[in-house]
Amino acid sequence: MISAILVLCCLFVGAVLYQRSKKRENGRSIPGPNQFMTLQNLATHRFKGFHKWVEQLGQTYGDIVSFSILDKTFVFLNNERLIKKALVDDGVKDFLWERPPSIFRDRLIPNDILFSCNKDEQQAMRKIFHKSLSVYGDGVSKFESVVCKELEVLCQRIENQKGADFCMFDFIKDSLSNLISVLMSGERFDDDTDDVKLFWHWDVLADKLLHPINVTILAFMPFLQHMPGPLGNTSREFEKTQNKIYDIFYYKMKRTHVPGHTRGIVDVLLDIQEEQRAQGITWFTEQHVLSIIINIIGAGLITSSDTLGTFFLNLVYQPEVQQKILKEVIREIGPRRHPEVKDRKNLPYTHATILENLRCLSVLPLSLPHKASQEIVLDGFIIPKDSFVLPNLWVLHHNADVYEDPYTFNAERFLDDEGNLVPPEDIKRHTLMPFGIGRRQCPGESFARTRLFLYISKLVQQFEFLPPNDSILPKWDPRFYQHNLSITPPSYMCRAKQRN
Ligand code: HEM
Numbered sequence: 001m002i003s004a005i006l007v008l009c010c011l012f013v014g015a016v017l018y019q020r021s022k023k024r025e026n027g028r029s030i031p032g033p034n035q036f037m038t039l040q041n042l043a044t045h046r047f048k049g050f051h052k053w054v055e056q057l058g059q060t061y062g063d064i065v066s067f068s069i070l071d072k073t074f075v076f077l078n079n080e081r082l083i084k085k086a087l088v089d090d091g092v093k094d095f096l097w098e099r100p101p102s103i104f105r106d107r108l109i110p111n112d113i114l115f116s117c118n119k120d121e122q123q124a125m126r127k128i129f130h131k132s133l134s135v136y137g138d139g140v141s142k143f144e145s146v147v148c149k150e151l152e153v154l155c156q157r158i159e160n161q162k163g164a165d166f167c168m169f170d171f172i173k174d175s176l177s178n179l180i181s182v183l184m185s186g187e188r189f190d191d192d193t194d195d196v197k198l199f200w201h202w203d204v205l206a207d208k209l210l211h212p213i214n215v216t217i218l219a220f221m222p223f224l225q226h227m228p229g230p231l232g233n234t235s236r237e238f239e240k241t242q243n244k245i246y247d248i249f250y251y252k253m254k255r256t257h258v259p260g261h262t263r264g265i266v267d268v269l270l271d272i273q274e275e276q277r278a279q280g281i282t283w284f285t286e287q288h289v290l291s292i293i294i295n296i297i298g299a300g301l302i303t304s305s306d307t308l309g310t311f312f313l314n315l316v317y318q319p320e321v322q323q324k325i326l327k328e329v330i331r332e333i334g335p336r337r338h339p340e341v342k343d344r345k346n347l348p349y350t351h352a353t354i355l356e357n358l359r360c361l362s363v364l365p366l367s368l369p370h371k372a373s374q375e376i377v378l379d380g381f382i383i384p385k386d387s388f389v390l391p392n393l394w395v396l397h398h399n400a401d402v403y404e405d406p407y408t409f410n411a412e413r414f415l416d417d418e419g420n421l422v423p424p425e426d427i428k429r430h431t432l433m434p435f436g437i438g439r440r441q442c443p444g445e446s447f448a449r450t451r452l453f454l455y456i457s458k459l460v461q462q463f464e465f466l467p468p469n470d471s472i473l474p475k476w477d478p479r480f481y482q483h484n485l486s487i488t489p490p491s492y493m494c495r496a497k498q499r500n
Pocket residue numbers: 113114115126295296297299300301303304307363364367368369434435436437439440441442443444445447448
């Protein structure tokens with residue numbers, strides 16, 4: 001008996017050694033901290049800023065870093081060349097296309113675009129996503145007119161403060177929420193209810209559940225989502241909020257839907273579903289429609305509001321940046337006309353401030369995780385099957401070799417000597433990838449960029465933003481912002497003086 005156990009042990013050890021030696025032949029293992037150091041650092045950086053720890057790892061270990069927690073391996077890609085090699089070049093991109101399993105894919109938002117791993121269905125969903133947004137995008141003017149109306153309401157709200165302190169970040173969030181509500185349903189939120197906070201509340205809960213550490217905890221102990229305690233409470237509150245969004249933006253609209261009559265994106269999705277049914281295509285179920293709705297609302301809101309929130313906090317600190325944007329806006333658009341998308345090419349400085357803000361903030365510092373669907377070798381390093389692979393956009397965008405003095409806001413770095421935007425081939429432009437890259441690149445990118453431009457140019461045209469009288473302005477420095485999945489600036493007060 002003892003000898004049989006010994007033989008089995010020898011076979012097991014032999015198999016492990018054989019596996020290891022085989023791996024050494026294929027490539028090297030990725031450098032990184034051991035499990036003990038990892039757990040210690042995860043506990044320390046849980047609230048202090050995970051992205052900063054990952055940045056330190058990059059400085060210590062180089063362009064590719066990995067750590068493991070029990071059987072889960074996390075791989076961070078820290079430079080542009082490796083990110084493109086992994087996600088764009090032929091070779092391994094087909095094996096890094098999937099997302100890791102999560103409670104979102106399995107239960108909270110099944111059959112969606114963001115978490116899905118069903119290749120055909122996911123690509124078809126991306127097409128439907130674009131088609132539904134193109135109800136506004138095709139004729140850009142229609143989208144512009146919806147945004148302009150919402151901007152008028154926001155300008156009026158700011159004007160009503162009559163120079164007193166107000167919370168700019170809350171105003172931005174309410175305005176973006178209302179804009180999404182109009183795009184989805186044709187209607188703003190009811191002013192008599194608190195529903196305008198609904199999207200925001202959903203986003204904050206999703207952001208918490210998607211913190212890399214919570215994702216890891218839930219991957220090991222998914223039952224925690226059903227138990228009393230912080231993760232269980234957040235997950236239940238998330239579902240409750242999401243069901244309320246579905247009630248308003250799906251079930252209520254479905255009851256009053258008239259085929260061919262478009263009040264907003266939800267009607268387009270219902271029409272697409274009808275068309276598909278008529279052609280005998282059955283995969284696009286009610287759950288798919290619900291998931292696209294929540295993707296458009298969820299993926300677009302927190303990223304854009306954090307980006308705009310950071311932008312205006314910086315403007316309060318830098319009146320000279322406001323002046324330069326204003327000068328361009330007045331020269332090209334004048335003091336009254338609403339900015340249009342076609343104006344953007346004539347406003348290179350404004351465009352450069354948007355790029356610089358996307359760079360400094362890097363709102364999704366680790367993008368979204370990709371999963372290695374089989375063992376792959378990248379640049380001579382072995383990425384084990386089922387690893388979580390994270391493009392480290394934070395480190396990429398703060399690389400001092402590409403962006404001198406990377407923690408300083410300097411829009412001019414994106415301009416040439418004549419004041420024109422440097423071309424896309426310039427290293428500073430092609431290293432900048434806040435929307436990710438490759439097959440899972442953000443499908444809302446052009447929508448987001450357009451909206452940022454229209455909000456920024458209109459608000460600077462109308463107001464001068466000033467520090468608050470009665471409170472302290474928090475630091476503008478994304479290194480010190482809160483980091484869950486996204487990096488969120490602190491709430492802040494400011495004043496606005498209407499321009500003549
Ligand atoms: C400043 C604004 C935004 C930023 C910085 C941003 C950034 C990103 C990034 C980094 C990814 C992950 C790419 C990857 O996995 O490699 C992503 C995915 C995604 N984004 Fe955005 N995004 C923004 C706005 C939006 C908007 C407005 C929408 C919707 C209207 C949107 C919808 C999505 C969706 C559905 C995905 C998942 C794509 C997939 O998995 O195939 N995003 N975004």
